[in-house]
Amino acid sequence: MALSTVNISFNTDILQQIDEIAKSEARTRSELIREAARMYIERKRKWQSIFAYGESLSSKYGFTEKDVNEEIKKYRKEKKQKTE
Numbered sequence: 001m002a003l004s005t006v007n008i009s010f011n012t013d014i015l016q017q018i019d020e021i022a023k024s025e026a027r028t029r030s031e032l033i034r035e036a037a038r039m040y041i042e043r044k045r046k047w048q049s050i051f052a053y054g055e056s057l058s059s060k061y062g063f064t065e066k067d068v069n070e071e072i073k074k075y076r077k078e079k080k081q082k083t084e
Helices: 012-024 029-061 065-083
Strands: none
Touching: 012 029
């Protein structure tokens, strides 16, 4: 796998935290930052997939954002009543 070097600027506090974590996990800064980037990309893709699924359902069934919010409120109210 080909690697490219990238220069990134970090606030000193964040860089210290990165170094502490990298040291505690016996890794290099680069390894830690690469993993963080991979995790971010994966999470971003998952959320995009979730939103796309939600949009397809809303189109299919005609749900609006207001409908979803009302259902959430209703569910939370029912759940709270069951625990009281």
